[in-house]
Amino acid sequence: MSSAQIEIQLIATIVAAACALPGVFLVLRKMALISDAISHSILPGIVVGFFITQDLASPVNILLAALTGVITVVLVEFIQKTGLVKEDTAIGLVFPAMFSVGVILIALNANDVHLDIDAVLLGELAFAPFDRILIKGTDLGPKALWVVGLILLITLILLITFYKEIKVSTFDQGLAAALGFSPVVMHYGLMSVASVTTVGAFDAVGAILVVALMIAPAATVYLLTNDLKKLLVGAVGIGVLSAISGYWVAHWLDASIAGAITTVLGGLFLLAYLFAPNKGLFSVLYRQKQQRKEVMLLTFLLHIQNHYEEEERHVNHLNEHINWQEVKAKSVLDLASKNNMIAIKNGVIELTEKGQVFTSKAIQYITDNERSEIEGMKDELFLFRG
Amino acid sequence: MITLGTAILGAVCGMLGSFAVLRKQSLLGDAISHAALPGIAIAFLITETKNSYAILIGALISGLIGTFWIRGMVSKTHLKSDTALGLVLSLFFGVGMLLLTYIQKQPNANQAGLDKYLFGQAATLLVSDVWLLAIVGVISLLVLAIFWKELKLLLFDPDYTKTLGFNIKFLDLLITTFIVLAIVLGLQTVGVVLMSAMLLAPAAAARQWTNRLWVMVVLAAIFGAFSGVFGTAISASTNGLSTGPVIVLVASFFVLVSFIFSPERGILFKQIRKYKNRKALKLFKTLSVMYEIAQTHNDVSRPHAIKILNNFLGYSVNTLKELEDQELIKIDGQMWSMTTEGYNKAAQLFNQNMETNE
Numbered sequence: 001m002s003s004a005q006i007e008i009q010l011i012a013t014i015v016a017a018a019c020a021l022p023g024v025f026l027v028l029r030k031m032a033l034i035s036d037a038i039s040h041s042i043l044p045g046i047v048v049g050f051f052i053t054q055d056l057a058s059p060v061n062i063l064l065a066a067l068t069g070v071i072t073v074v075l076v077e078f079i080q081k082t083g084l085v086k087e088d089t090a091i092g093l094v095f096p097a098m099f100s101v102g103v104i105l106i107a108l109n110a111n112d113v114h115l116d117i118d119a120v121l122l123g124e125l126a127f128a129p130f131d132r133i134l135i136k137g138t139d140l141g142p143k144a145l146w147v148v149g150l151i152l153l154i155t156l157i158l159l160i161t162f163y164k165e166i167k168v169s170t171f172d173q174g175l176a177a178a179l180g181f182s183p184v185v186m187h188y189g190l191m192s193v194a195s196v197t198t199v200g201a202f203d204a205v206g207a208i209l210v211v212a213l214m215i216a217p218a219a220t221v222y223l224l225t226n227d228l229k230k231l232l233v234g235a236v237g238i239g240v241l242s243a244i245s246g247y248w249v250a251h252w253l254d255a256s257i258a259g260a261i262t263t264v265l266g267g268l269f270l271l272a273y274l275f276a277p278n279k280g281l282f283s284v285l286y287r288q289k290q291q292r293k294e295v296m297l298l299t300f301l302l303h304i305q306n307h308y309e310e311e312e313r314h315v316n317h318l319n320e321h322i323n324w325q326e327v328k329a330k331s332v333l334d335l336a337s338k339n340n341m342i343a344i345k346n347g348v349i350e351l352t353e354k355g356q357v358f359t360s361k362a363i364q365y366i367t368d369n370e371r372s373e374i375e376g377m378k379d380e381l382f383l384f385r386g
Numbered sequence: 387m388i389t390l391g392t393a394i395l396g397a398v399c400g401m402l403g404s405f406a407v408l409r410k411q412s413l414l415g416d417a418i419s420h421a422a423l424p425g426i427a428i429a430f431l432i433t434e435t436k437n438s439y440a441i442l443i444g445a446l447i448s449g450l451i452g453t454f455w456i457r458g459m460v461s462k463t464h465l466k467s468d469t470a471l472g473l474v475l476s477l478f479f480g481v482g483m484l485l486l487t488y489i490q491k492q493p494n495a496n497q498a499g500l501d502k503y504l505f506g507q508a509a510t511l512l513v514s515d516v517w518l519l520a521i522v523g524v525i526s527l528l529v530l531a532i533f534w535k536e537l538k539l540l541l542f543d544p545d546y547t548k549t550l551g552f553n554i555k556f557l558d559l560l561i562t563t564f565i566v567l568a569i570v571l572g573l574q575t576v577g578v579v580l581m582s583a584m585l586l587a588p589a590a591a592a593r594q595w596t597n598r599l600w601v602m603v604v605l606a607a608i609f610g611a612f613s614g615v616f617g618t619a620i621s622a623s624t625n626g627l628s629t630g631p632v633i634v635l636v637a638s639f640f641v642l643v644s645f646i647f648s649p650e651r652g653i654l655f656k657q658i659r660k661y662k663n664r665k666a667l668k669l670f671k672t673l674s675v676m677y678e679i680a681q682t683h684n685d686v687s688r689p690h691a692i693k694i695l696n697n698f699l700g701y702s703v704n705t706l707k708e709l710e711d712q713e714l715i716k717i718d719g720q721m722w723s724m725t726t727e728g729y730n731k732a733a734q735l736f737n738q739n740m741e742t743n744e
Contacts, residue, residue: 027465027469030466030468030469031468032466032468032469032471032472032473033413033468033471033472035472036416036472036475036476040579079645082645082653084590084593084594084645084651084653085407085412085590085593086407086410086412088410088412088413088468089407089412089586089590091412091413092412092413092415092416092582092583092586093583093586093587093590093638093641096579096580096582096583096587096634096638097583097634097635097638099579099580099631099634100580100583100630100631100632100634100635100638101631101635103505103628103630103631104627104631104632104635107627107628107631108624108627208420208475208476208479208480209476209479209480209483211472211475211476212473212476212477212479212480215469215472215473215476216473216476216477218469219465219469219473222464222465222469223463223465249484250484253484253488254488254491255484255485255487255488255491256483256484256486256487258480258483259480259481259482259483259484259485259486259487260484261480262476262477262479262480262481262483262484263477263480263481263484265477265480266477266478266480266481269473269477273459273463279463279464280463281458281462281463284462284463285462
């Protein structure tokens with residue numbers, strides 16, 4: 001590995017970590033799309049800053065762009081408050097307009113600006129090591145590393161200092177306000193951090209992939225855990241993992257590093273989406289199937305209990321009377337007899353004593369309709385699985 | 387030719403966008419336009435040509451996959467719709483970027499110009515593209531006309547629609563497919579980033595002027611078409627301005643104007659109404675205070691000093707003058723007295739107030 005390669009990976013790692021932290025809170029607060037809006041609408045801020053400083057990564061520029069980000073948030077909220085359109089429409093109206101202003105500003109001054117829209121939207125990590133900080137001739141390393149590193153450091157300090165406050169205000173706005181933490185300060189604090197991070201990361205990975213780096217790690221870990229600390233650590237872990245493996249994918253394909261990082265993120269998310277133990281697609285589908293079967297079993301037992309006529313309780317009439325297909329009816333029948341709830345004599349179904357008790361209990365629960373009791377019932381039903 | 391193309395595009399987007407906005411799927415457009423990118427790249431990799439039909443189909447398929455993944459995520463996991471949208475948007479786009487940069491490094495020299503889908507170039511619109519736009523426009527118009535009743539019902543009360551026996555899955559698929567189609571067609575002209583505004587802005591502007599669906603759809607189409615025409619004209623008159631951003635800014639201008647000046651919902655008229663209400667309330671307050679004072683005396687029109695009013699809420703020089711203009715009171719120097727008319731009106735208001743309080 002050359003030193004440039006190491007530097008690129010280092011920058012990617014730090015960018016990923018810096019994005020993942022505010023991303024967790026954006027996802028939890030259902031404001032994930034604000035990051036999308038911010039990353040697009042800071043463009044005019046960056047362009048104006050660039051006119052002033054002629055430098056993409058100067059502090060003035062970053063502050064200006066972050067200010068534009070906060071202005072976007074304020075504007076979106078203002079439009080929401082008028083009640084003329086829904087929240088998401090407000091976001092969708094503001095950021096394309098801001099972005100257009102930025103693009104037009106660039107186009108009108110094309111001769112003096114060495115700013116490419118491609119670079120703004122997509123970023124290029126491969127060039128990041130070429131822009132270095134030199135003080136009195138000593139090479140201090142790539143500028144992007146310092147900028148993003150500083151942002152990460154500040155985010156970390158803020159997070160550790162205000163961890164409790166942020167946690168409370170994220171999960172219970174009312175309680176937070178009652179305890180005296182201003183929700184407004186929290187909100188705009190988070191928005192400012194998100195804006196600054198977006199601007200810092202922007203240079204390296206571009207406007208759209210910033211969104212991926214913010215949301216995807218958080219969403220992936222959110223499928224695996226509900227613990228805030230684990231969420232934060234896990235999101236950073238996943239961000240860093242995909243940053244480094246993404247670099248090597250890009251190296252191997254000779255393609256965009258940012259694109260490769262996002263693709264790895266996407267792959268990881270897909271894995272979690274499909275296979276996460278409790279919240280993944282497969283386990284949700286499996287659980288839904290089980291629950292459906294349980295409900296069917298209950299219906300079936302109630303039917304048997306309610307009818308004394310042999311004809312109603314005959315195996316062959318089952319699908320006719322409860323309107324089930326044959327396969328379904330058979331699987332329910334198997335489940336019930338496996339649990340010794342029914343006995344079949346000459347094709348006529350009879351409830352066993354255990355079945356009687358269970359069914360009466362179930363009716364009791366259902367007619368009482370008390371939530372806590374139904375919860376207890378669920379546990380009992382678990383026993384019959386299998 | 388280009389103007390015609392952008393006008394048709396604007397009209398189609400406005401029309402279908404109305405449904406997206408009303409179904410609270412505003413940002414779906416943003417997600418879909420980004421999600422179309424890998425489809426474009428894969429279609430190019432497979433066919434190795436820039437055949438715009440193949441690319442459109444690729445974009446359509448990957449846009450639809452993105453849409454249904456968003457649905458799946460929201461219904462099957464606890465992730466909220468904003469996270470799902472953001473994920474699909476950025477992840478699909480990332481994969482698309484990876485593929486595009488991979489294509490660019492390939493020896494096949496045919497790849498130039500694929501990046502027009504990123505930012506859009508109306509200048510590359512060919513006659514055949516305009517025809518395609520027009521055909522899609524007519525088809526979506528027909529579909530809207532045929533399924534108008536059903537779609538309207540679906541928009542405002544999906545559960546009721548279901549109980550009436552309509553196949554809401556089919557209707558949903560139908561309208562979603564057309565929205566995706568419109569987005570995909572627009573990519574070439576306005577690009578990935580600004581496509582969502584094409585869909586949203588005309589519809590959001592039209593929403594302010596009416597509460598009727600068909601008026602809104604027609605208005606949105608008109609706004610969209612005008613944005614296309616004006617945007618193209620402005621960008622053509624200035625050197626180096628790309629069409630997409632200008633169209634979006636024109637559309638945003640329509641939205642701004644609608645937000646402020648629409649007679650029913652606009653901010654301006656709302657403020658005026660608020661101001662008028664406040665003034666009427668103030669008058670009523672002062673009048674009721676006077677009524678209470680006048681009630682304690684046998685002679686209703688007995689003069690009282692203006693000074694005693696100062697202690698009461700709702701009094702100001704202006705309200706006093708206003709009341710005098712309406713001939714509800716008389717002012718004589720530092721004294722005021724109620725006219726019979728004023729007394730009767732105050733009594734009426736007072737009784738009304740008592741009734742509503744009970």
